[in-house]
Amino acid sequence: MKITGEISTLHNHPESVAKALDTDNMPHMKTAVRDNTVVFTIESDKIRSVVATTDDYLMNLQIAQDMCGIEQDKKSK
Numbered sequence: 001m002k003i004t005g006e007i008s009t010l011h012n013h014p015e016s017v018a019k020a021l022d023t024d025n026m027p028h029m030k031t032a033v034r035d036n037t038v039v040f041t042i043e044s045d046k047i048r049s050v051v052a053t054t055d056d057y058l059m060n061l062q063i064a065q066d067m068c069g070i071e072q073d074k075k076s077k
Contacts, residue, residue, distance in 0.1 A: 003050050007040045009061065013068045014038050020064035021057070029053065 011017045014033045021038070022031045028049075030041045040057055044050050 004043045017064045
């Protein structure tokens with residue numbers, strides 16, 4: 001059985017966030033940008049893999065979003 005999931009998150013700098021996250025992707029994962037949204041998709045045969053990968057992704061997403069915000073703050077000063 002294939003398990004698929006998608007997480008869509010709105011960002012001020014979606015390209016930067018997606019680029020930061022894309023480097024960690026395995027073959028069963030994809031990160032894309034649609035408008036101001038970062039879209040992460042995953043497919044696996046194992047629910048534990050989907051849960052663990054999603055947990056890792058969310059932690060990395062928070063860090064990427066924080067870093068993009070810090071960089072933007074530096075540019076606006």
